[in-house]
Amino acid sequence: MFRPKISKEDLSELPNIAFGGEIVVVDNYKQQSVVANYMSNYKIFGFDTESRAVFKKGVKNSISLLQLSAGDKVFLFRLNKIHLSRKIVSFLQSPNILKIGVAVRDDIKELQGVSDFIPHGFVDLQTIVKEWGIFDMSLQKITAIVLKGRLSKAQRLSNWNAINLTPAQLVYGATDAWICCQIYNKLLKVPKISLEEQEAIKKMLFEKEQKEKLISDKHPERKKYIRRVEENKKIK
Incomplete structure (x- = not known):
């Protein structure tokens, strides 16, 4: 059984956890076709998005990045440079492909601003973790409770519309998608509570x-x- 919540003090003592596999930046349409073919071999994906930070009240930037993890790879779609192909949109609409994330409703709404689609197959960790007795809702704390590791949030407010993303941004973006899959797979190995x-x-x-x-x-x-x-x- 998992602990229901974790304190900031306990969280700070955990070891860092980050994605160490291959990160593929997708910023042209030819790449999307290759990536879509690779993704067709998987049925469970980690999912996240990033938007450029805005520090003015009432102003919100459009989505910059879509992150999808599959197997030992994470794909980062630079939506400030490209539109999603029909194959990727079909992926987002498929009820047979699970997309695991946190607060996915907000991410979906952002994505619908750049590509019109009807979402299916999305799983929100914030909704399901209660079935395992977890009542912390942030990805960082869910990660700490389930995987006993600490996510770095240092790049969250960085410039996701930059011409080239920094290595730190790439790892941050990849980790947030990948970790959702890791959490989901770990939860499935543990019995739910009543x-x-x-x-x-x-x-x-x-x-x-x-x-x-x-x-x-x-x-x-x-x-x-x-x-x-x-x-x-x-x-x-």
């Missing part, structure tokens, strides 16, 4: 959160809480 167990964990986490709030120096009910604790000690 709905009753899920509810019990949720209740435990809620009570713990409320207690932590009460003992916080800034909480208005702190004095009452401390007084109750002291009274209970006297009774015992």
